[in-house]
Amino acid sequence: MTEYTAKNINFDYIFNEIKTITEYGSREKKKAKPFKRGQEAGLRKEFNKIRTFIESNKRREIIDVLKHVKNISETMNRVNGNQVLDEVELFEIKNFQIQTEKLGKMLKTISISDLKITLIPQIHELLDPAHEKLNTFYIYDEYSEKLKDIRNEKKQTEKNIALLKREIKEEVEKKYDIKFNIKSEAVINKSKKEKTDNLLKEKNLRVSGENYLNFIFKIRNNKEIDLLEKRLECLKNEEEEEEFKIRQNISREIKKYSDLINNNIQIIGKIDYLIARSNFAQKTHLSEPEIVSVLEIDIKAGRNLKLEKTMREKHKKYIPIDLSLRKNVVCITGANMGGKTVSLRMIGQISALAAYGMFVPCEYARLCLFDHIFISAGDDQSIEKGLSTFGAEIVNLKKALDYSEGRCLILIDELAGGTNPKEGYAITKAVVKYLKRKNCMTVLTTHYDNVADDSDVQNLQVAGLVLPDENDLIKINNIEQISKYMDYRLIEVKYKKDIPKDAIKIAKMAGINEEIISDAENYL
Amino acid sequence: MRLIEIIRKKNYYTISIVGLAKNAGKTVTLNYLIEEAKSTGLSIGITSTGRDGENLDVVTLTQKPLIFIAEGMYAATAKNALMFSDAKLEILETTGVYTPMGEVIIVRARQGGNIQIAGPVSSSDMKYVTRRLKHYGAQVVFIDGAIDRKAVSSPLITDACIIATGAVLSRDMRKVLEITAYSVECYTLKQADKNIQQVLQKQPKTCIIKNNGEVVVPDIETSITGGKKINELIDERTAYVFIKGAVTTSLLKNIGENKFLRGIKIIIEDGTKIFADIKLWNELRRKGLTVEALNAVDVIAVTLNPVSPQGYFFDSNLFKSETKKYLPGIKVIDVLSGGDFDG
Numbered sequence: 001m002t003e004y005t006a007k008n009i010n011f012d013y014i015f016n017e018i019k020t021i022t023e024y025g026s027r028e029k030k031k032a033k034p035f036k037r038g039q040e041a042g043l044r045k046e047f048n049k050i051r052t053f054i055e056s057n058k059r060r061e062i063i064d065v066l067k068h069v070k071n072i073s074e075t076m077n078r079v080n081g082n083q084v085l086d087e088v089e090l091f092e093i094k095n096f097q098i099q100t101e102k103l104g105k106m107l108k109t110i111s112i113s114d115l116k117i118t119l120i121p122q123i124h125e126l127l128d129p130a131h132e133k134l135n136t137f138y139i140y141d142e143y144s145e146k147l148k149d150i151r152n153e154k155k156q157t158e159k160n161i162a163l164l165k166r167e168i169k170e171e172v173e174k175k176y177d178i179k180f181n182i183k184s185e186a187v188i189n190k191s192k193k194e195k196t197d198n199l200l201k202e203k204n205l206r207v208s209g210e211n212y213l214n215f216i217f218k219i220r221n222n223k224e225i226d227l228l229e230k231r232l233e234c235l236k237n238e239e240e241e242e243e244f245k246i247r248q249n250i251s252r253e254i255k256k257y258s259d260l261i262n263n264n265i266q267i268i269g270k271i272d273y274l275i276a277r278s279n280f281a282q283k284t285h286l287s288e289p290e291i292v293s294v295l296e297i298d299i300k301a302g303r304n305l306k307l308e309k310t311m312r313e314k315h316k317k318y319i320p321i322d323l324s325l326r327k328n329v330v331c332i333t334g335a336n337m338g339g340k341t342v343s344l345r346m347i348g349q350i351s352a353l354a355a356y357g358m359f360v361p362c363e364y365a366r367l368c369l370f371d372h373i374f375i376s377a378g379d380d381q382s383i384e385k386g387l388s389t390f391g392a393e394i395v396n397l398k399k400a401l402d403y404s405e406g407r408c409l410i411l412i413d414e415l416a417g418g419t420n421p422k423e424g425y426a427i428t429k430a431v432v433k434y435l436k437r438k439n440c441m442t443v444l445t446t447h448y449d450n451v452a453d454d455s456d457v458q459n460l461q462v463a464g465l466v467l468p469d470e471n472d473l474i475k476i477n478n479i480e481q482i483s484k485y486m487d488y489r490l491i492e493v494k495y496k497k498d499i500p501k502d503a504i505k506i507a508k509m510a511g512i513n514e515e516i517i518s519d520a521e522n523y524l
Numbered sequence: 525m526r527l528i529e530i531i532r533k534k535n536y537y538t539i540s541i542v543g544l545a546k547n548a549g550k551t552v553t554l555n556y557l558i559e560e561a562k563s564t565g566l567s568i569g570i571t572s573t574g575r576d577g578e579n580l581d582v583v584t585l586t587q588k589p590l591i592f593i594a595e596g597m598y599a600a601t602a603k604n605a606l607m608f609s610d611a612k613l614e615i616l617e618t619t620g621v622y623t624p625m626g627e628v629i630i631v632r633a634r635q636g637g638n639i640q641i642a643g644p645v646s647s648s649d650m651k652y653v654t655r656r657l658k659h660y661g662a663q664v665v666f667i668d669g670a671i672d673r674k675a676v677s678s679p680l681i682t683d684a685c686i687i688a689t690g691a692v693l694s695r696d697m698r699k700v701l702e703i704t705a706y707s708v709e710c711y712t713l714k715q716a717d718k719n720i721q722q723v724l725q726k727q728p729k730t731c732i733i734k735n736n737g738e739v740v741v742p743d744i745e746t747s748i749t750g751g752k753k754i755n756e757l758i759d760e761r762t763a764y765v766f767i768k769g770a771v772t773t774s775l776l777k778n779i780g781e782n783k784f785l786r787g788i789k790i791i792i793e794d795g796t797k798i799f800a801d802i803k804l805w806n807e808l809r810r811k812g813l814t815v816e817a818l819n820a821v822d823v824i825a826v827t828l829n830p831v832s833p834q835g836y837f838f839d840s841n842l843f844k845s846e847t848k849k850y851l852p853g854i855k856v857i858d859v860l861s862g863g864d865f866d867g
Contacts, residue, residue, distance in 0.1 A: 070618065088603055088629055091615035138614035138634055151635065181860050182556055187840075211835065236610065 001034070001352060001373045002399070008375045009348035009411075010306040015356070018276045021063065023071040024265055025272025032273070034355035037369045037407050040291045046357040047288050049112050053278040058106045065106070066272055069099045073265065080258055084244065085251045091137035093254060093261075094127040098135060100264050103271070115267055115274075118260050126253055143246045150242060154235040161228045168204050168219055176202070178217075185209075186217045277358050286359035289350070290366040295407065295441055297325040297347065301363040304346045308361070319488045320362065321346060323460065325443065329436045331452035332445045332490065334462025335502030339488040340445040341377060344411045347443055348375050351409050370441070371406035374399060377413035389418040397431070404438045412444040424448065432457060452493070459494075463487035465502045482506055527686075527825050527855060528560040531664060536683040538654050539824070540667040544707055548690040549829030549859060554591060554668050556827070556859040557686075561664060562594060569598035569662030571628075571643035571653055573669050590638035591668075597633050598662045600653045602626045602642040611637030616660055621649040630656055641668060647681050654681075684822040685711065689847075690829030691838050697846065700838075705850045706802045708823055711795040715820040720791060724766055724818060732757050733764040751778030758782045766791045773801040776808060786812040794819040825855040 006012045020026045035043040053059055075089045085093070097120065104117035128134075129142040141148040169180055176199060178186045185208060188196055196215050199205055209216035221229065254261075280286070284305055301320035308318040321343050332340045350360040352373055376396035393415065400410045415431060416424035425448045435442040436456045446452075452459035466487045504524075508517045531539060539557070543550035554570070561568045570591065593599055593611050603626035606613065612635035621628040625642045630653070633639075644650045654665050667682060689704040691697075716724075723733060730750060732740040742757055744750030754765060755778045762784060767775070771792050779790065785808075792798065794817045798805075828844060831837040840858050847856045 070620075086607065087613070087615055088606070088618060088627075092618060095618075136614050136616045136632075139612070155635070182552065182559065183860065211837065213837075213839075 004396070005348065005373055005375045006352070008377055009345045009352060009373075010304060011349060011352045011356075013306045014280075014349070014353065014358075018273075018280050018358075020272045020276045021066040022069045022268060022272045023073075024069070024269030025066070025276060028266075028269035028273040029276070032356055034352070035357065035369055036355075036371055037293075040293055040369060043291050043354075043357060043369065047291075047359070049115070049274050050278050050281060050357075050359060051288055052110055052112055053275050054282055056110050058109055059275060059278065062103065062106050062271065063275060065099050065102045066268070066275070069096065069268060072096050072261075076258055076261060076265075079251055079255050082255070083251065084248045085254070086247070087137060087139065090127060090247065090250060093123070094137050095135060096261075097123045097127065100268070103268065107271075115271060117264055117267055120257050120260055120264075123254065123257055123261070126250055139243045139246055144242060147239070147242045147246065150235055150239045154232065154239060157228055157232045157235060161225055161232065164222075164225050164228070165219060168222070172202065172204055172219070180219075184218060187214050188217060189214055281359035284361065286353075286361055287363060287365065289354045289360045290364075291354065292366055292368050295328070295368055295439065296366065297323070297351065297368070297441065298364070298366040299323050299347070299350060299362050300365070302343075302346045302350055302365070303361040304342055304349055305361045307342060307345075316483070321488060321490060323347070323490050324492075325441060325458065327436075327456060327458040328438065328441060329432050329456065330441070330443045330458040330460060331432075332443065332460045332462070333447070333452060333493075335464040335486070335506075337482050337506060338462030338464060338486060338502070340462060341413050343488075343490060344375070344377065344413055344443060344445055348373055348409065348411050368407075370409040372400075372403045372408040373411075374403070374408060375411040375413075376400070376415070377411070390416065393418075401431075401434075404435065404440050406439075408438075408440040410435065410440055410442040410444075412442065414445055414447070417447065421448070425451070459492070460490040461493045463489045463491055465505055467505075482509065485509075526560065527857065528557070528564055528566070530824055530855070531684070532564070532566070534684070534822075534824075536664070536822075536824075537658065538665045538667060538682040538684075540669045540682040540685045541688060542669045542685055543688045544703060545690070545692050547692045547829070547833050548688045549827055550668060550688045551591065552829060553686060553688045553827040553859050554666055556857075557666050558592070558594075558597075561666075567596065567598070567661055567663045569600070569654070569657035569660075569665040570641060571600040571650075571657070571665065571667055572641040573643060573645065573650065573667065591641055592636065593633045593639045594636040595633050597636075598630065598657050598660055599633070599639055599641060600628050600630050600643050600657055601640065603629055605640035605642040606631065609637060609639040611635060611639045613639075617656060619653060619656060621653060628653055630660065632660065643667070650681055684824045686825045686827060687711070687823055688827045688829065691832040691836065691843075692829070692834070695832075695836055697838050697843060701846055701850045702802065704826060704847065706805060708826060708851055708854060710798045711821040711823050713792070713795050713815055713817040713820060716789075716791050716816040716818055720764060721818060724791065727766070728768065730754070730768045731766050732762055733766065734761045735763040736761070751775040755779055755782050758784050758788060760784055760787070762788050764789050764791055767797075768793065769797060771798045771800055773799070773804055776800045776804055776813075780804070780808045780811065780813065788814070790815045792817050795821050823854060825857055826851060827857045827859045829860055830858065831860065 001011070018029060020029050070092055072092050075085065075092055078085060078089070100117055101119060101124070104119050107115060107117055127137060130140045139147070141151060169184070173179060176195065178188060180186050188199060190196055190213060199215070199217055200207070204220055204222065205217045206220040207215055208218040300322050302323065303318055303320050311318045321339070323343065325347070332343060334340060350362060350365055351367060351370060353360045354365065354367060355369055374396065376393045397412070397415070400408065404410070416427045428446060428448055428451050432444070432451055432454070451457070464487060465485050467485055504517060504520055541550050541553050558568060558570070570593065600619070602623045605625050606629055611633050613631040614634050615629060616632055617630040619628045619630060621644050623642060623645055628644055628649070644653050650667070654667070657665050687704070687707060689700065691700065693700045693703055720733070723739070727739055727741070729741055730744065732742065732754065734740070740757055742750060742753045744753050751774055758765065758779070765779065765788055767790060779785070790813065792815060826847065828840070828847060830840040830843045844856055844858050
């Protein structure tokens with residue numbers, strides 16, 4: 001399916017509406033490829049999973065867990081590159097592990113064989129050596145006796161320093177009747193000469209600053225404090241070193257399980273993407289299609305999701321369409337404004353969604369898988385690029401024909417409708433003749449008589465305008481009101497029948513000059 | 525009453541500290557508050573708007589005290605700042621809130637030590653982070669607000685604020701007092717009455733309200749350029765002028781020229797939106813300008829730092845008593861030399 005086709009059948013719009021929660025899920029979504037002919041069994045399995053999630057009462061709970069799953073891919077890359085993880089990264093792995101375990105438990109009640117989370121109790125133990133059973137992480141004392149000893153000594157040393165300092169401070173404060181501030185400084189006015197002289201001589205004080213008014217004193221460390229502070233520095237360094245070693249060991253240990261962790265990451269991504277599709281299916285009332293291997297498409301009450309949404313926003317009703325495509329070439333004929341192009345896009349949308357493992361917008365669908373899907377429909381973009389309507393469709397047609405050796409779904413809207421009717425008819429007829437021999441399904445809308453006049457071609461016709469009284473056409477103000485009188489159903493036509501003259505009727509209803517209308521009827 | 529008791533009594537949860545300049549003593553104030561809270565057994569959370577706690581103040585290259593986080597305290601800080609801290613921290617949550625210094629991480633100190641604090645930048649992120657700190661058990665959160673980032677002290681985000689001022693603002697104490705008084709005045713503007721608040725809730729744009737209740741919305745893009753237009757629309761029937769967003773010097777100048785000035789009330793969003801020249805402000809107030817705010821900020825204290833890093837300093841007792849004269853009714857604390865002994 002080309003980008004052009006995806007856009008034209010609104011597949012890209014729907015795909016964007018599938019919202020995954022985790023980054024693993026969106027990665028899985030990005031990787032999504034269509035199931036091809038021969039992979040029908042795999043696709044059925046995929047649908048099974050979606051159905052299981054739709055029916056499961058655990059879906060809400062799983063979503064809640066997924067919301068807490070963070071992306072640790074970068075961290076895992078660092079583990080595999082033998083890097084030493086920092087505390088925050090270890091915290092993230094621990095949390096990932098906890099969320100994975102929760103998911104694992106929930107998935108036990110859901111019987112999907114290939115979505116099994118591998119529990120790694122070793123990782124849990126590794127990151128919770130104190131058995132605190134908390135979601136948090138810390139380089140716990142339990143990691144090594146050495147760490148514990150260092151920390152104890154550090155604590156004691158800090159205590160001793162504080163105690164000694166307080167003793168000296170209190171002693172000095174009492175002795176000289178001064179007060180230290182929050183920064184442990186005493187600001188003494190120079191005018192109190194006797195006091196400052198004494199303070200300057202005090203061995204426990206040092207001058208930390210001076211200006212024309214004041215001396216600023218601080219406590220001078222005595223030898224004992226100096227020694228303790230040196231020891232404290234050493235202990236801090238030792239602690240850092242020991243913590244580094246511990247982090248190094250944990251990182252190495254985690255590496256041993258990196259395959260298992262990465263496997264869990266992938267499964268979480270798959271679950272996320274499956275749930276996203278289940279949510280979307282439920283929200284937009286999609287149904288599970290039946291996948292067959294014969295070249296057939298049956299759709300009951302099919303809808304084009306994007307168009308349906310647009311209509312709803314305008315408070316209009318979307319009329320679902322039934323169709324049953326049985327032959328290699330199907331022609332949709334009938335009234336203008338009868339929804340032929342809409343039906344064409346709907347066929348493409350349903351086929352593409354099914355192939356991408358999604359439920360489809362209809363009450364029931366039974367269809368086969370295609371190798372390629374093509375659409376050629378009125379395309380403003382190519383015209384902007386400088387191609388004429390005819391030019392654009394010829395380019396698209398060529399692409400489709402190039403692939404027609406495989407099993408393709410080829411959707412063509414008004415082939416050669418923009419060129420002179422004589423040549424247009426000739427090209428259309430020739431293309432139909434060529435494609436009916438191929439193992440493809442071609443659906444085309446056309447106004448040309450006789451294209452469908454072929455027993456190998458299936459002809460579906462829009463039921464057309466239904467008026468209360470044929471002779472009494474109602475004048476309308478807004479062309480969109482036509483939809484009130486339009487019967488969009490597609491009816492299979494077995495024998496050659498006149499194409500209904502709805503175009504003139506519509507022109508009349510829209511209020512085109514009576515003279516022109518009657519003249520036009522004469523020309524017919 | 526001690527500051528921390530006021531905070532508790534008023535049931536305040538988030539307190540922002542706003543410095544009127546670099547080195548106005550914001551960090552000393554924070555450390556002081558931490559000490560106070562610790563002594564009453566309150567469990568504390570700290571964070572900041574933007575980076576703080578660096579060893580050297582990058583703007584003036586003066587020594588800056590680090591923030592000491594004691595065992596059991598909570599903090600929210602960016603990952604890169606975390607890596608420079610020597611406190612031993614338990615990681616509680618990675619918040620998904622990002623700053624230029626990395627993701628904001630919520631931690632609890634298992635062993636005390638110094639920490640660098642670099643919290644969320646945006647108001648909504650700050651709200652989220654303080655909520656999470658509360659969730660983990662912080663009973664009061666102090667937010668170190670960076671200079672010129674008054675936004676986070678906005679009343680919508682914190683319950684109250686503390687203004688740190690000091691000798692660094694000017695060698696002239698009078699000037700320091702004037703600037704401080706002006707800031708406090710702006711923050712603590714009277715709250716507009718309920719009726720007018722209700723009217724303005726439906727009218728979130730700069731507008732003029734007449735005394736018969738009629739609302740006129742001038743066609744202006746921002747209040748910054750809209751002063752003239754507002755001025756033209758004020759007449760003898762004008763009761764209120766609501767200014768959405770920044771209140772600038774040029775805007776006030778335009779309104780100040782209006783002859784109906786005495787009869788109207790200017791309503792602004794909150795005190796942090798005033799960016800007007802101090803002289804003009806005082807002059808207009810004398811001429812009878814009345815300004816009220818939709819949201820009042822509770823300034824619970826002003827802290828003083830009598831020492832400037834440029835080497836000069838004020839006599840701390842004089843500084844304190846003068847500040848009290850300028851700011852009657854506001855708690856004034858000299859955090860450096862001993863805190864609030866005398867209330």
